[in-house]
Amino acid sequence: MKIGLTCCLILGLTFGVGAQPASAPSDPNAPIEKTRSLKPARKVPLRDGFVLNGCSGVVKRVPNQDRWFFIPETEITDGRTTHASEYPLELLPCSTLEKIGAMAETDKAVLLRLWARVVMYRNENFLYPVYFIPTSLVDEAAPTTPDQTQGRAVPIPEPNEPSIIPANIRSLLKPKQVINLGKIRTMLEVENDAVLANRTGFITIQPGPDFRPDGFGRNVEDLSFSLLRCTGLETIESQLASAGPSRQRYKVAGIITRYKGRYYLLLQRATRTYTHGNFTP
Structure with missing residues (x-):
């Protein structure tokens, strides 16, 4: 009896009886599982305004x-x-x-x-x-x-030191020309970007986002500006998250530009305003 058990054990060890099957070699062309891939570290963005x-x-x-x-x-x-x-x-x-x-x-x-x-x-x-x-x-x-x-x-240069950025580039970074909305179509066709300073109008997020200035007889009722992505737009979206598709009144300042016949506004400042029951819409 002992001899028989000994023979069975030897045969089992020799031919792999009762052993776990060997895993098949991995395919070198198979994609790496997502769970095994390393997630890259979160990228810290550059400073706004740099x-x-x-x-x-x-x-x-x-x-x-x-x-x-x-x-x-x-x-x-x-x-x-x-x-x-x-x-x-x-x-x-x-x-x-x-x-x-x-x-x-x-x-x-x-x-x-x-x-x-x-x-x-x-x-x-x-x-x-x-x-x-x-x-x-x-x-x-x-x-x-x-x-x-x-x-x-x-x-940032000292007050008495000249800027290292050429003067013509500085003028482009901070346009000094305040735009006349009634003549915007003509001005932006022949000139560079311009400043929109402290104009009141309505901002709509859905659909949009865009800014439509008050007309008040200035022949700009059909004029609107698509808002470019920036921190100012992000702040407004947060403020109007619960307002739904309704438009809200703001006083804004920023840079107006034109791209392929469409007008855009890069917000520099936006302040919520209220009518308080007067005659403004």
């Missing part, structure tokens, strides 16, 4: 969409956080973007140096471009030494 000062990179359009992205050649830092190179930043619609798009053929990239304002919306960065120089022109006219200021934070 200025890109002649950053080199490429602008590309998403195929079959009217969305443009700037891909910097070098990392961008605002002194607090760093945006990795070759990580795209979406460009907001504006007159400068329309000029960039006019240089690009179908689905082709544009190499350039870009001056732009960084804006933040829902913890994500966007760029409002104000000026650009095609790289080909820079290579022909500029010396071969690299620009050490590219991608770096623009330090």
Whole structure:
């Protein structure tokens, strides 16, 4: 009896009787399970209002969409956080973007140096471009030494020191021309972006978002501005979250621009106003 049990144990160990079946080799082409993939660390956005000062990179359009992205050649830092190179930043619609798009053929990239304002919306960065120089022109006219200021934070100059940003670029970042809404269609067709200063009107989120200024006999009843993504819009959306599709009255200030025949407004300030029972609508 003992001999029989011994023989069974030897046969079982030899031929794998009762052993667990070996797992099949994994397919090297099989996708990695989501549970095993490492989740990237949350990206800290660049500071709202930070200025890109002649950053080199490429602008590309998403195929079959009217969305443009700037891909910097070098990392961008605002002194607090760093945006990795070759990580795209979406460009907001504006007159400068329309000029960039006019240089690009179908689905082709544009190499350039870009001056732009960084804006933040829902913890994500966007760029409002104000000026650009095609790289080909820079290579022909500029010396071969690299620009050490590219991608770096623009330090705030002392009151008695000149700004390191050229005067023509500063004027684009802060347009001084206050727009006449009655002549806006003519003005924006031939000139750069303009300032809308302390105008009262209605903001509608759904559908929208857009801003429609008060007419009051100024022949602007049919004029409206699509609101660009920025912290100002995010604040308004939070305030009107419970208001539904109804429009609300605000006094706003910002930069007006034009893109492909449509008017846009980059909010700088928006204050809720109330009629208090007077004759305003």
